[in-house]
Amino acid sequence: MKLDVDVLRYLSKDDFRVLTAVEMGMRNVYDGYRLTYLGYDFLAIKTIVNRGVFTAVGRQIGVGKESDIFEVASEDGTVMAMKLHRLGRTSFRAVKTKRDYLRHRSSYNWLYLSRLAALKEYAFMKALEEHGFPVPHAVDCNRHCVVMSLIQGYPLVQVKQLQNPETVFETIIGLIVRLAEHGLIHCDFNEFNIMIDDEEKVTMIDFPQMVSVSHRNAQMYFDRDIECVFKFFGKRFNLSFEKQSDDIDGSEIEADESGRPSFSSITKTAGFLDKELAASGFTRKDQDDIEKFIEGDDAEDEASDDENESELCQTNIKCVDSLHLDQEEPTSSCKEEGQVDENQQSLETGQSGDP
Ligand code: ADP
Ligand code: MG
Secondary structure, rough: OOHHHHHOOOOOOOHHHHHHHHHHHOOOOOOOOOHHHHHHHHHHHHHHHHHOOOOOOEEEEEEOEEEEEEEEEEOOEEEEEEEEEOOOOOOOOOHHHHHOOOHHOOOHHHHHHHHHHHHHHHHHHHHHHHHOOOOOOOOEEOOOEEEEEEEOOHHEEEEEEOOHHHHHHHHHHHHHHHHHOOEEEOOOOOOOOEEOOOOOOOOEEOOOOOHHHHHHHHOHHHHHHHHHHHHHHHHHHOOOOOOOOOOOOOOOOOOOOOOOOOOOHOOOOOOHHHHHHHHHHHHHHHHHHHHHHHHHHHHHHHHHHHHHHHHHHHOOOOOOOOOOOOOOOOOHHHHHHOOHHHHHHHHHHHHOOOO
């Protein structure tokens, strides 16, 4: 299934009514019609367009393991990035593990989990930005869709040369450590999720899989994030690592002989960002739900990186100038979305099905 935004322009009010009705029907475990990702895309995009966040959808700029990313533009011409979460699609890593998991949990479905992933991403992006982390600016979210500022530059995986690889490397390791101090582990901190611009400024992206430092596998996730960065910089930029001092980033954090920071020596404050996350409507239950889903996701990561790259090459780039949608659905923001949110929460009790 591919999102063809052209089609959106020709959808009538009735078409949207039907999609909304199916979405509502899924709440009542009505087994007969089921929303596909395409239908969900249309509902989310229409809602956000009606809020006045953007008026045009442009080319696809990224295909992630679990998402499609498009450029969108607001009325005044500001270009932003729109990420549509697609949990459960065939290229999704460890999809079998997850399918097995979901089979035993019929109260879950992919649309519900994609909506949770988007809400989590939006909430974390906002909270991290408020604490001075280099992340995209979170603009809006609805259903499985997040709108954020467009980051200039490239994913690190595409960068063959750096002026100051040591500085970039230290910045990135410093970020992982500072995240841990804030009670968080990224869990997918690799060259695909680090953007770098011409000034070699680093921005981190892609947060749906983040966990708390109090997670039972926290140490393993932390070490894996660190290892990914060490391995990549060693291979791509020929950096060699040795312990220079006990000091990382001017702090008291210990490191092993190879300079890898030790998780246990970091002063961590779990729950540090809870208040900010709750402000975006992301609850503890949401976190628990999505964390359960992340479990068992560890082995297949390396293989899927190649998959990611080859998939990117096949991306069918499409340009669309503007959208003209009916102004019908009520406008509201992510936070104060009682009504709409309740409808979507309902997907939890819907059918578990493949997209
Ligand atoms: P996934 O969760 O599917 O891996 P990502 O958030 O990592 O999705 O995004 C996939 C790709 O899309 C990134 O590697 C990057 O090239 C591009 N991308 C994502 N967000 C942005 C953004 N805010 N600005 C520019 N490019 C982005
Ligand atoms: Mg990614």
